[in-house]
Amino acid sequence: MNVRGQLCAPAGATTVQVLLHGATYNRMYWDLPYGDYSYQRQEAARGLATFAIDELGVGQSTRPLSTLLTGVTQASAVHQVVDYLRRGYGKVVLHGHSAGSAIAVVEAATYHDVDGVILTGVTHLPNVPVVGQDVLFGLYPVTLDPQLGPRGDDPGYLTTRPGTRGTMYHSAGDLDPLAVQADETYAKDTVSATSLVDIISLGLVSPMSAGINAPVLLVDGTNDTGFCGLIRDCSTAQALLAQEAPYFGAGRLSVYVLPGSGHSVALAANASLYRDTVRTWLARNVG
Numbered sequence: 001m002n003v004r005g006q007l008c009a010p011a012g013a014t015t016v017q018v019l020l021h022g023a024t025y026n027r028m029y030w031d032l033p034y035g036d037y038s039y040q041r042q043e044a045a046r047g048l049a050t051f052a053i054d055e056l057g058v059g060q061s062t063r064p065l066s067t068l069l070t071g072v073t074q075a076s077a078v079h080q081v082v083d084y085l086r087r088g089y090g091k092v093v094l095h096g097h098s099a100g101s102a103i104a105v106v107e108a109a110t111y112h113d114v115d116g117v118i119l120t121g122v123t124h125l126p127n128v129p130v131v132g133q134d135v136l137f138g139l140y141p142v143t144l145d146p147q148l149g150p151r152g153d154d155p156g157y158l159t160t161r162p163g164t165r166g167t168m169y170h171s172a173g174d175l176d177p178l179a180v181q182a183d184e185t186y187a188k189d190t191v192s193a194t195s196l197v198d199i200i201s202l203g204l205v206s207p208m209s210a211g212i213n214a215p216v217l218l219v220d221g222t223n224d225t226g227f228c229g230l231i232r233d234c235s236t237a238q239a240l241l242a243q244e245a246p247y248f249g250a251g252r253l254s255v256y257v258l259p260g261s262g263h264s265v266a267l268a269a270n271a272s273l274y275r276d277t278v279r280t281w282l283a284r285n286v287g
Contacts, residue, residue, distance in 0.1 A: 019052035093118065099196060163184070175267075
């Protein structure tokens, strides 16, 4: 199986971030072709290298039978990407979003081959009623989707129903309607139902994150109803840090909450604050 990605590599960069998108996204989450919402281009303008991949089963990467994909398979593929990038860069950082964050946890805790881990759009205790509602009413087999159905993926792959991404992934008070439209048009993709269950159980529910031996930055939106509100307090960084720190090695976790943001922090109207925080954390913890 092959993994395809997009490398943005400014001259002289010595650290590269491997960008892992969330479920029902593809790598365009990190390079949205609208406004200043491209994380990759914003980082490149500041001399920082990124490699955004289409995870297995998504976009231009190999899309096998959906039941063949698991969290372990995804983590193994990312490990091979990390190993390849090590040949050209001194340091490699995993930077995930949502399900991509869970993959990053499994990879980093299994292979211990990265210099830092950035997790966005996750907590260890999801808001089950909201997540369950999103899955039941927001997702359906890709074979029924007018946009992605013609690709020919099997019905074990799921995607979002047309017009639902704005409410599922964005917060009403912190969004640009045209960015949501670009999300629907360019970044919408699929997720294997089999791998989603496995990724969540390993990367989010289990204590696997305690095995990460690199510094970790956790970023969540204050209005991420899928992972905050019921069990996790994302109102302040201090509150979230106190709840999440036990799941990581002593002193390894830093936390930032993006005010007003929903789930997809990279596409929030104030995403520049998140990008600034990441760059500051990288300078202090990775170099």
